[in-house]
Amino acid sequence: MIVVVGKENPAYVEAAGAVPVRFVESLEHETFDGVQAVIGHLPADVLDKARELRWVHSPSAGVDSDLTPEMIASPVVLTSSAGNGGISLAEHSILLMMMLNRDVPRWMRAQAEHRWDHYRHGELAGRTVGIYGLGNSGLDLALKAKAFHMRVLGVRRRPEQPSPNVDELCDFGTLLSESDFVVVTTPRTPATTGVFDRAAFARMKPTAYFVNISRGGIADDDALLEALTSGQIAGAGLDAHGVEPLPPDSPFWSLPNVVVTPHNGATSDGTLRRSQEIVADNIRRFVTGEPLHNVVDKAAGY
Incomplete structure (x- = not known):
């Protein structure tokens, strides 16, 4: 039995073949008798009940919330939807970079006031982008940045892996x-x-800008706020925040050199389609005994 948290999807049923698939709104009342796989976020206390569970697939690309101490200690295989939002997040990175580089909020303020504000702005060509993390979104951003004639630096945990479109792997x-x-x-x-x-x-x-499209907590919010208000850096584009939703009284909302988006960079039709394709393929692989895609290294955290 495969339990899917979410709406019915015929592609999942087809991929499972003779293995039954049950779609549920939540796992709150699930008994887990005969359940070998769960597609959805699994509460930590469920692992004790799910004696036959062999595989959990997280609908998210990032699995920091799924990697509970219980999951880390468990032999259950955890896979993720890594790669589902890579294209969309790379596009969002370019969007935020251009908004900051050209001070688009200034144009928007002028438009709201029906005021013609003509000024000299920057361009991305010839600038250097440093990408911290060269996974799916990082590598797609490198490709897009080269199209904008940018120099691309990168930092990755495994420097021996291919890094196309990155001019230099650095410290x-x-x-x-x-x-x-x-x-x-x-x-x-x-x-x-x-x-x-x-x-x-x-x-x-x-003169540099900080852009975060992955997860909050990677940046110390107090340190970032201090850097932004003191002039230590020029500005920031923030789609990921230390506290989400970003509280209404957060100073980040009103800083003139900050563009805030509500962790919305990957919320696209393409991301949803790729997520479903990843799930369907992994269901087929699970049923047929083939190696699963996107198996999470529980020690590394992704």
């Missing part, structure tokens, strides 16, 4: 000091949580 310090845009595309793990602290922002150029 964290070089990324900070040489980039005009520092873009965070890495998952939140114990190794990345809080890595953008006061010392990190102090190494960035005062």
